[in-house]
Amino acid sequence: MSRLFTQPVSEATGHAAQLFTAIKGAIGKVPNAYAAIGSNSPVALEAVLNLDGALRKSSLSAKEIEVVKLAVSQDAQCDYCLAAHTLMGGKAGLSADAIQGVRHGQASGDARLDALATFVHSVVTTSGDVPANVVIAVKEAGYSDAQIVDTLLAITAITFTNLFNRVNVTEIDFPRAA
Numbered sequence: 001m002s003r004l005f006t007q008p009v010s011e012a013t014g015h016a017a018q019l020f021t022a023i024k025g026a027i028g029k030v031p032n033a034y035a036a037i038g039s040n041s042p043v044a045l046e047a048v049l050n051l052d053g054a055l056r057k058s059s060l061s062a063k064e065i066e067v068v069k070l071a072v073s074q075d076a077q078c079d080y081c082l083a084a085h086t087l088m089g090g091k092a093g094l095s096a097d098a099i100q101g102v103r104h105g106q107a108s109g110d111a112r113l114d115a116l117a118t119f120v121h122s123v124v125t126t127s128g129d130v131p132a133n134v135v136i137a138v139k140e141a142g143y144s145d146a147q148i149v150d151t152l153l154a155i156t157a158i159t160f161t162n163l164f165n166r167v168n169v170t171e172i173d174f175p176r177a178a
Contacts, residue, residue, distance in 0.1 A: 004168045006032070007039040015042040019049065032173045033080055033165055044160075051157040058150035062092040067102045067113050068154040070094075071120040073162055074103040080165040081158060082177035100178070115141030116151065123155060 009020045009030045016038045020030045030038075038045035055065050066089035073081035082103070089099050094108075101108030102117040119138040123130055138148065164170070 002032075002036055002168050002170060004036055005039055006036040009035050012038070016045070019045050023049075029173075031084065033084070033161060033168075033170045036168050036170055037161075037164055044164075048157065048160060051153065051160075055150070055154055055157060058153065059144065059146045060150045060154065063089075063094060064113070064116060064147075064151075065154050066092045066094060067116050068120050068151055069158040070099060070103050071117045072124055072155055072158045075121060075124045076159070076162040076166065078162040078165050079177070080170045080172050080174075081162050083172045083174040085158075086177040087174050096178070112141045112143075116143065119143075119148075120151065120155060123152070124159075 007016070009024075012020050019038050019042055020035070023030045023034055034045060034048075037048060056062075058065075060068070066085055069081065069085040070089055073085055086099055090096070094102075098108035098110065098113065100106065102113060105118065105121055108114050108117070115138050119134055122134040135148070139145075143151075
């Protein structure tokens, strides 16, 4: 059960109602995480949606964005985001084996995506300067400086929802991740 207030989507008013209508129109439903975020802070939900919109225009492919979101969610142990991004990763073209690989630091079948996942795991799980060899490795895998910056934006976006769902213990409304 959620720990924070969540208003039924059908009872929302004002800015939250506008956001919920747009989400439902775009994807057919308002996921529980978005409903809970928007019930408490339409400004926060709008920021999440704007970050995701910016990511869609970034130098990263949909598959690469999902690699980032899966790697971060694994490190954060956010069951909600792991479920959501396992589903989205599959829709972006990641196989079940690739999803497991990027989550757990194992070979995914794509060396370039593995380098991205390794970079993300390092950024998220270390403090201080990211080791130079990690940055060199992701560049040697073919990632540009712009893609590295966009990866940091993707880490930022998913970190907020990871934190929110871990505090809220949001009820999972996607198939659970393996």
